[in-house]
Amino acid sequence: MNFMLHDHDTFDESDTQIIPDTVLEAVRILLRWSGDDPDREGLVDTPKRVARAWQEYCSGYQENPALHLDRTFEDVGGYDEIVLLKDIPFHSHCEHHLAPITGKASIAYLPRNRVVGISKLARVLHGYARRLQVQERLTADVAQCIWDHLQPHGVAVVIEAQHGCMTGRGVRTPGVSMVTSRLLGCFLTDAGSRKELLALMGY
Ligand SMILES: Nc1nc2c(ncn2[C@@H]2O[C@H](COP(=O)(O)OP(=O)(O)OP(=O)(O)O)[C@@H](O)[C@H]2O)c(=O)[nH]1
């Protein structure tokens, strides 16, 4: 599909974004196909809202999450133990049904000399979560990004999430969580490091 803009495309003054008319029409078609009337008052602005919402849900495609790890610090008082950012809430969407995935991630690493500003771990997570995902790939991508760019002794990412496609539709089984993990470096190879990590994470 070609998303080149045309003269008649909708210019949205509220956020100075141009939304291609093909996108707005796609939402109108979906609304009609779902059984509603896209021309009724409550739905007239819905295609524009949906387009903007999806730009936000998928804003991760416009960024390189690794850039958040560019700035590191050496002077942290000789600290050379595990750094853990625990229970970071996130939102994503599953690539199969475009349904929401909501959950929390815990991200840990064992620094090699340099540390990163702690918020950057959450930024990396959101950079990958704001794309269409399966939970396994989200977990692996976050871990690999930290591993490649910080070159620490070890990285661990554990994600626990609920999948909207299992609650609101399909098997309709609310209350279940999917848990995924990716361990790299010492957390994979050294039982002592792994034990310490899992205790810190509360597993
Ligand atoms: N492994 C994995 N599966 C996921 C994830 N998100 C959604 N799914 C699953 O993707 C599968 C897609 O299966 P399909 O049989 O192709 O689709 P479907 O007929 O809609 O399947 P049901 O959800 O069982 O109705 C489903 O089993 C979903 O539960 C994820 O992050 N990881």
Ligand SMILES: [Zn+2]
């Ligand atoms: Zn799904």
